[in-house]
Amino acid sequence: MTQNLIAQLAQNIIVSCQALEDEPLYGPEHMAVMAVAAEEGGAIAIRANTPQDVRAIKRKCKLPIIGLYKKDYPDSAVYITPTIREVKEIAEAGAEFVAIDATSLTRPGGEKLEHFVQSIREECPGLLIVADVSTYEEGVTAMGLGVDLVSTTMSGYTPQSMTNEGPDIELVRRLSALGGVPVLAEGRIWTPSEAAECLKAGAYAVVVGTAITRPQEITRRFATAILEAARQKQTS
Numbered sequence: 001m002t003q004n005l006i007a008q009l010a011q012n013i014i015v016s017c018q019a020l021e022d023e024p025l026y027g028p029e030h031m032a033v034m035a036v037a038a039e040e041g042g043a044i045a046i047r048a049n050t051p052q053d054v055r056a057i058k059r060k061c062k063l064p065i066i067g068l069y070k071k072d073y074p075d076s077a078v079y080i081t082p083t084i085r086e087v088k089e090i091a092e093a094g095a096e097f098v099a100i101d102a103t104s105l106t107r108p109g110g111e112k113l114e115h116f117v118q119s120i121r122e123e124c125p126g127l128l129i130v131a132d133v134s135t136y137e138e139g140v141t142a143m144g145l146g147v148d149l150v151s152t153t154m155s156g157y158t159p160q161s162m163t164n165e166g167p168d169i170e171l172v173r174r175l176s177a178l179g180g181v182p183v184l185a186e187g188r189i190w191t192p193s194e195a196a197e198c199l200k201a202g203a204y205a206v207v208v209g210t211a212i213t214r215p216q217e218i219t220r221r222f223a224t225a226i227l228e229a230a231r232q233k234q235t236s
């Protein structure tokens, strides 16, 4: 069953449907219809933040969910499903997968990643683990701990990782070349051709968020391009 779930993701698109409190589309019902739209468009799974959103999406959409729970702790910069408390809430909400921060950043309470992964296995049997990493070394470590998938989510968002505008295709390529644990390409994938490039680089599947589900950011890109074109027209 769990192996089938992983196999189902292969060579496909996962859509991340997330809106934080300060975003116009914030709210479980908005995310649920966003997930339905992604399903209609051919997504194979949904990535979603908070137990509330996972529950709402489950009610409307049949796709498996990679759940996460963004939460801030005062003693750590880790915010993607930082502790077993958030993992349990995501599992109880019905997600098939949980995405966790698997970077080398200090975890809340100084917990070691190895201990965290072990407690997920013990306390939430059957829940598949997606390790969100920012570097090659972190990916290798996570694979060694027996996670089910590795995702390049955090590349560009930690002090130890690159900060390019586009996706970190090189990281996808290097981690995929290891050949063991399936690698998801995630983060700043803006165009279908970038998504295709990630697959060519060896990605098992591709996760796209903002470019599909954050209309304010999509609008901003058009607005910027149009302003620039108008400026050029004026000066030519």
Ligand SMILES: CC(=O)N[C@H](C=O)[C@@H](O)[C@H](O)[C@H](O)COP(=O)(O)O
Pocket: 016, 018, 068, 080, 153, 154, 157, 186, 187, 188, 189, 207, 208, 209, 210, 211
């Ligand atoms: C770094 C971080 O917190 N990433 C989050 C992880 O869940 C989301 O905010 C991203 O939208 C998601 O990873 C998809 O990426 P993009 O929206 O770039 O396609």
